[in-house]
Amino acid sequence: MAAEAENFPVRSRQEQQLRFVTRPSAADRPKRDIGTDKKCRPHPIVDIPYRSLHYAFIRITISCALPGALFLPMNRQNETFPSAPEATLLVIALFVAEFLIGAALHDVQSLSGIDPRDAAGAIVVWETACCSACCFTTSA
């Protein structure tokens, strides 16, 4: 009985909770499978330390809210996006988006007071920004 008490000491509820939220040491934590590629790292959001239920809840919420592409590990396949045909389509998509935004601005010119010719530079720059962000999200 004494040996059992020594091996399984009775802890108070507060002590148990404290133990639960304490981050385990590096040796105790299970090692993540990060693959053989040195560049392969988990996304920082995935790397949230598992401490307690509310951390797990936050982690699941973020996983549901953000696109799955964000959680893809960096590997060779992701680094090779886009290929030449995909990049050509990307540039064509930029033209189309530029045309559509210009047309939309032209239609609402009387309401917004913005001349699409004045905003042409800004449209091109912001399209490039959006395109870069989308590509980066997909390839990262």
Place this chain on the structure above:
Amino acid sequence: MSYASLFHSCRTSVTAVLGILSVPILCIVPGLMLAVWSLQTVLVHLVPIASWQQAMSDRMMSNGLASIVTVCIIAPLLEEMLFRGIILRSFLHRYPRRHAILASAVLFGLAHLNIHQFAVGVIVGCISGWLYERTRSLWPCILLHAAYNSLAMAIYFALMAQAKDEAWQPPTSLWITASMFAFFGTMLLRRVLAPGKKQS
């Protein structure tokens, strides 16, 4: 992969890369500008610029500080990020390096949507692509692009102030000076970024 590694995946620090390369890059910009100017003069003779195109370009440039910030800072940053950081990086994994650089430069030229800027885009894109391939850092490319755009904008405003059009021709002294700087810059870049060429 983070934005930091997208912009700079080189082992050397950003400060060191820019410290070593900014002088030769800035040296080649005037020569590059004059070479492109000559090419554009030929292109304009072959395919004249439409009046609406010129009017749109003038309008884009006439927004004061917003135009300067857009053309000289934001556009180089974002365009280099897309065409070098994402497209060329991927192409270098897939295709031989010369094909990759040329293809990304052609796409960069196409994205400018007119034949005159297409030529500029291909030339600047090739140089920028070579810089990226050698350094794996976007900062030298951004510096080159920003310096080129800034010089082009400065010349545009200078010509507007003097009420001159594209018939202006650079004087011979400017050609000689720019060529000397370009030669010096190119030699320095080759020395730093392609040291093996001379030995082989």
